[in-house]
Amino acid sequence: MHITFLGHAGFVVETAGAIVVMDPWLSPRGAFDSAWMQLPCNHHLAPLVREKLETPGKERYLYVSHEHKDHFDPEFLATVRQRDFTVLVPRFHRSELQDVFGKYGCKRVIACEDGHEVPIKGGYVKLFVSEQGTNRDSAVMVRGDGQCFLNINDCKLHDRMVRIVAEEGPIDVFSAQFSGAIWHPTCYEYAPDTYAAISLKKRESKFEAVARTLEVIQPRAYIAAAGPAAFLDPAQFHLNFEAVNIFPNATQLFAFLKQRLPRGTARYLEPMPGDVLDAKSLEYVSQVAERVTPENLRDYLHDYAKRQESVFRGRRRNLLVAEVREIHERLRTELQRKLDLLDLHERVGMPLYVELTELPEQLLRVDFKARRVHVVANIQEEVRYTLKTSAADVGRVLDRKLTWEDFLLSFRLRLSRNPDVYEPVLHGFLGVEIEDMREFCEGIRSTESQRERTVVEAGGRRFSIQRFCPHQGADLSEGWVEEGRYLVCPRHRWQFDLEAGGVCTQNTSTLCAELLPEREQEKPQTPATDPQPRL
Known part of the structure; x- marks a missing residue:
C-alpha cells in the first residue's frame, strides 16, 4: 500500500486492487470564500490527482468525507474530464453530496451508511458515518496488501474507537485532525488574555483527543493532517502569526505527544504535499524537495500571499x-x-x-x-x-x-x-x-430523549449519570475524569462537574449526576460502564 499525501486532509491510497482518492482540496481559490488556503500550497498536484482518477487499469474511487469546502472541492472536481470511477459519500439526512454527485456523470455513486463496506481486490474500503445536529462527517478505512489505513480527518469518532479497533483489527497508519476548524474564539471579541486562554485550552483539548486515540489504536504511524490552513486575505493575514490560537502546527503537536506518551511506539509523520509513504516499511518512496518548517514559515507565507493577491483583489467590490x-x-x-x-x-x-x-x-x-x-x-x-x-x-x-x-x-x-x-x-x-x-x-430532541444511565467513578466515589452527552449524544462511558470531579466528553471535550450535579462547566447542560448511596459505593464496575480513560 502506497499513501500519497495531497495536503490538508487529502490522500491517494493505492493498493494492488484499487486507487482511493480522499478529500482532494486543490483549488487555487482555497475554501470558504477564499478565507482558507492550503498549507503548504498544493495546487500543483491537480494534474497528478486527475491522472489517478482518469487512468484505467485499477478500480478507482473518489471519497468525499463531508460538505466542508476544505474537503469537498467542486471547483477542482469540475476539471476532471474522464469520470468512469465510483464516488463514495456518507449518507447524511442532508442529501447535498448525493445530489451533487448524482449529476456529476461518474460511473456510480455509493451513499454509504455507517459501517458500509465496499470490497476491493484483497481488502475493502469502509466508511464510518457520524451525524449529530449540525455536525455531519465521516471517516474512511482502506485495508489491502496486508496493511490498513484509517483516516478520520475531522470526524469525531473518539467515543467509538475502542469498538472500531475490536471489530476491524490492527491499524498500521492513522490520520486525524489536530488543528482547530471553528470560528470560536477566532471571530469573538475577547480581550487578548482571554482569547489566548480559550485558544490554549482548545488546543490542548484537541491534542489530548489525538493522544487518547493513539493510545487506543496503537498504530505503527500517525500522519499529522487536516492541520492549519493559510490565511492570506490581507484582513486575516495576522492569524498566521498569533502567539496562541487554535491553529497549532505539527511540530507543536509532536512535542505534546512525546511528553504525553513517553512510551508510545508510533512514528509521527509530517509529510509535504506530494510525498509518498510505503505503508509496510513506513519509509517514503519519494519526497518533494521543498519543505515548509517553523523556521521558514513566515517567509513562505509572505511569498504565498503575494502569489495569491489577485484572488483577493477580485473579490472586493464597493456596494451602492x-x-x-x-x-x-x-x-x-x-x-x-x-x-x-x-x-x-x-x-x-x-x-x-x-x-x-x-x-x-x-x-x-x-x-x-x-x-x-x-x-x-x-x-x-x-x-x-x-x-x-x-x-x-x-x-x-x-x-x-x-x-x-x-x-x-x-x-x-x-x-x-x-x-x-x-x-x-x-x-x-x-x-x-x-x-x-x-x-x-x-x-436535539432525539438526543435529549436518550435516558439510559451509567455509573462512573471520580475521586473515589461512584456517580450515576446520563450515559449520552446532551450536546450531540456521545457515549460518556468512553469519557474520562479530570481533577477527580470533571467527566470529560470524548467527542467535544465538554467538562461536566460531577460534584455539582453533572452541570457543564461551559453552559447549563447537565448529566443529572447523582452520588450513589454509600451501600452502592463498593459494587464492582461492569465493562459497559467502566469509567477509566478509554481514548
Whole structure:
C-alpha cells in the first residue's frame, strides 16, 4: 500500500486492487470564500490527482468525507474530464453530496451508511458515518496488501474507537485532525488574555483527543493532517502569526505527544504535499524537495500571499447604498424564515443583534421568544448575542454562493455574547440552512430523549449519570475524569462537574449526576460502564 499525501486532509491510497482518492482540496481559490488556503500550497498536484482518477487499469474511487469546502472541492472536481470511477459519500439526512454527485456523470455513486463496506481486490474500503445536529462527517478505512489505513480527518469518532479497533483489527497508519476548524474564539471579541486562554485550552483539548486515540489504536504511524490552513486575505493575514490560537502546527503537536506518551511506539509523520509513504516499511518512496518548517514559515507565507493577491483583489467590490439596503432587507427576510422554522425558539433566552457595517444604526434584532425579526437603532439589552459583518460578505450567502456554515468559517464576521456561554439552539440557528432547520430541532430532541444511565467513578466515589452527552449524544462511558470531579466528553471535550450535579462547566447542560448511596459505593464496575480513560 502506497499513501500519497495531497495536503490538508487529502490522500491517494493505492493498493494492488484499487486507487482511493480522499478529500482532494486543490483549488487555487482555497475554501470558504477564499478565507482558507492550503498549507503548504498544493495546487500543483491537480494534474497528478486527475491522472489517478482518469487512468484505467485499477478500480478507482473518489471519497468525499463531508460538505466542508476544505474537503469537498467542486471547483477542482469540475476539471476532471474522464469520470468512469465510483464516488463514495456518507449518507447524511442532508442529501447535498448525493445530489451533487448524482449529476456529476461518474460511473456510480455509493451513499454509504455507517459501517458500509465496499470490497476491493484483497481488502475493502469502509466508511464510518457520524451525524449529530449540525455536525455531519465521516471517516474512511482502506485495508489491502496486508496493511490498513484509517483516516478520520475531522470526524469525531473518539467515543467509538475502542469498538472500531475490536471489530476491524490492527491499524498500521492513522490520520486525524489536530488543528482547530471553528470560528470560536477566532471571530469573538475577547480581550487578548482571554482569547489566548480559550485558544490554549482548545488546543490542548484537541491534542489530548489525538493522544487518547493513539493510545487506543496503537498504530505503527500517525500522519499529522487536516492541520492549519493559510490565511492570506490581507484582513486575516495576522492569524498566521498569533502567539496562541487554535491553529497549532505539527511540530507543536509532536512535542505534546512525546511528553504525553513517553512510551508510545508510533512514528509521527509530517509529510509535504506530494510525498509518498510505503505503508509496510513506513519509509517514503519519494519526497518533494521543498519543505515548509517553523523556521521558514513566515517567509513562505509572505511569498504565498503575494502569489495569491489577485484572488483577493477580485473579490472586493464597493456596494451602492441601494444595494446595501436591498441586502439588509433580504437578510431580515432570511432570518425570519429561519426563525419561523425554529421549533425550539423559546429556549433561547437572549436576543441576537445582526449589524451590517454599512448600516450601523439599523440593527436587525432577532427576538426568539416573540419569534420576530425587526429593525432597531441600537442594542437594548445587556444580555445578548451580536454578529457584525459587511453587506458584501453576507450577500454571498443570500445569493447561495456560500452556505451559512461556510460563511461562519470564512471568519469574515465579528461575534460577541453576554454572558459568554455557548447556546446550542442559537448556534444552530446561525449555522443551519433553512431547509435543515426542522431536522436540526428534531435532532436535539432525539438526543435529549436518550435516558439510559451509567455509573462512573471520580475521586473515589461512584456517580450515576446520563450515559449520552446532551450536546450531540456521545457515549460518556468512553469519557474520562479530570481533577477527580470533571467527566470529560470524548467527542467535544465538554467538562461536566460531577460534584455539582453533572452541570457543564461551559453552559447549563447537565448529566443529572447523582452520588450513589454509600451501600452502592463498593459494587464492582461492569465493562459497559467502566469509567477509566478509554481514548
